[in-house]
Amino acid sequence: MRREYEYIVLGLGGLGSAAAYWLARDAGPDVLGLEQFELGHIRGESQDHSRIIRLSYHTPGYVRLAKRAYESWAELEKEAKEQVVLKTGGLDLAPPQSAIPLDPYMQSMRGEGVEFEELDAGEIMRRWPSWRLTDDVHGIYQADGGIAMAARANAAHQRMAKEHGAHLKDRVPVTDVRSADGEVDVTAGGLAYRCRRLVIAAGPWSNNVLDCFGGNLPLQVTQEQVTYFETPHLRDFEPGRFPVWIWMDDPCYYGFPVFGERGTKIAQDAGGKVVTAETRTFEPDPANLKGVEDFARRYLPTALGPVIYTKTCLYTLTPDRDFVIDFVPENENVMVAIGAGHAFKFAGVIGRILSELAVDGQTPSDLSPFTIERPILKEKDPKRTYMV
Numbered sequence: 529m530r531r532e533y534e535y536i537v538l539g540l541g542g543l544g545s546a547a548a549y550w551l552a553r554d555a556g557p558d559v560l561g562l563e564q565f566e567l568g569h570i571r572g573e574s575q576d577h578s579r580i581i582r583l584s585y586h587t588p589g590y591v592r593l594a595k596r597a598y599e600s601w602a603e604l605e606k607e608a609k610e611q612v613v614l615k616t617g618g619l620d621l622a623p624p625q626s627a628i629p630l631d632p633y634m635q636s637m638r639g640e641g642v643e644f645e646e647l648d649a650g651e652i653m654r655r656w657p658s659w660r661l662t663d664d665v666h667g668i669y670q671a672d673g674g675i676a677m678a679a680r681a682n683a684a685h686q687r688m689a690k691e692h693g694a695h696l697k698d699r700v701p702v703t704d705v706r707s708a709d710g711e712v713d714v715t716a717g718g719l720a721y722r723c724r725r726l727v728i729a730a731g732p733w734s735n736n737v738l739d740c741f742g743g744n745l746p747l748q749v750t751q752e753q754v755t756y757f758e759t760p761h762l763r764d765f766e767p768g769r770f771p772v773w774i775w776m777d778d779p780c781y782y783g784f785p786v787f788g789e790r791g792t793k794i795a796q797d798a799g800g801k802v803v804t805a806e807t808r809t810f811e812p813d814p815a816n817l818k819g820v821e822d823f824a825r826r827y828l829p830t831a832l833g834p835v836i837y838t839k840t841c842l843y844t845l846t847p848d849r850d851f852v853i854d855f856v857p858e859n860e861n862v863m864v865a866i867g868a869g870h871a872f873k874f875a876g877v878i879g880r881i882l883s884e885l886a887v888d889g890q891t892p893s894d895l896s897p898f899t900i901e902r903p904i905l906k907e908k909d910p911k912r913t914y915m916v
């Protein structure tokens with residue numbers, strides 16, 4: 529059995545599957561992907577029908593990255609002959625003095641030439657009569673916002689990686705990683721592998737892997753949840769009629785039109801308890817669900833209905849909520865990506881960037897905001913700002 533590869537990807541969730549795909553486009557059978565559980569498992573961050581994708585972001589850098597994300601998804605769609613992004617339009621709503629002000633979002637989009645509309649409460653309710661807003665709420669509508677079809681996109685990345693010749697092995701936990709003679713030794717499922725470049729995309733398990741390099745980041749893993757509601761008003765919430773939306777305050781709520789289930793999906797962002805990948809449960813938190821229901825009862829009552837199910841999922845949060853996409857310090861043949869609880873929309877482009885770094889040592893994307901060397905990541909007890 530082959531044990532030496534040019535590239536190994538550790539972790540085949542959203543980001544790792546994308547990295548395996550982009551690497552395989554370049555290096556085909558020289559790519560090995562290693563996943564500790566079965567492909568498509570639900571213990572990590574990336575499995576559900578839908579994730580929000582949007583150009584609306586608070587810095588020009590994220591807007592540029594989001595543009596490249598759409599391009600990367602389109603490349604996958606073309607090759608896989610399968611749709612993975614559905615544009616529904618995206619609505620960001622803000623009450624006065626909201627914890628997440630809309631101004632930086634509008635400035636960033638203006639700066640990057642992204643068209644959007646500023647809407648007052650009346651106009652929002654005229655276009656989408658399901659909203660019940662007070663006059664002081666305002667919003668931004670951006671037509672490219674929509675759904676990244678998470679589970680389907682992961683499967684498409686994995687399928688296409690394999691079609692390009694990559695080897696994807698599941699149920700093989702990586703238990704040790706070390707640099708050796710300019711290469712990297714990886715122990716997985718009791719077997720020793722060696723590669724020239726290693727990509728770490730381990731989500732909530734990232735620090736376990738980084739420990740092998742003597743480094744550890746001040747990450748917080750939280751147990752989040754989303755709930756599908758069996759609205760009796762299905763037609764009003766069809767993807768062609770209702771956008772994805774984010775309530776830009778603290779607590780921050782977000783939701784989807786009907787997609788993947790017979791109802792709407794609504795959730796609180798970064799509202800979960802701090803856990804680890806080992807201590808997390810799959811039990812929904814009733815207080816979190818009550819917060820979601822109270823919010824929707826007030827502002828979007830017809831989206832509610834009997835709970836279809838609540839699904840738990842993990843975030844891996846950096847203190848500033850920016851990603852980590854970088855080489856591991858003093859290991860120029862090892863790369864790491866951490867998604868900070870908002871990376872699915874970028875999975876395709878992050879995989880592409882990791883592949884560019886692994887193959888060429890450089891990327892056209894500006895990674896300076898995502899460096900592992902930023903001061904806040906060196907603090908033991910950093911201030912955590914999740915509402916951005």
Ligand SMILES: Cc1cc2nc3c(=O)[nH]c(=O)nc-3n(C[C@H](O)[C@H](O)[C@H](O)COP(=O)(O)OP(=O)(O)OC[C@H]3O[C@@H](n4cnc5c(N)ncnc54)[C@H](O)[C@@H]3O)c2cc1C
Binds near residue numbers: 543579732
């Ligand atoms: C409820 C929820 C809602 C979200 N909503 C959005 C949204 O609307 N828009 C958006 O853009 N993002 C959203 N996100 C964030 C986004 O989903 C994540 O940032 C992204 O999926 C992270 O992917 P990942 O590959 O880093 O992690 P994961 O998908 O967890 O993948 C890591 C993989 O590494 C494997 N692994 C770890 N250690 C080892 C090891 N030692 N050996 C082998 N394998 C290993 C794991 O088993 C896992 O499969 C949401 C996340 C959640 C939980």
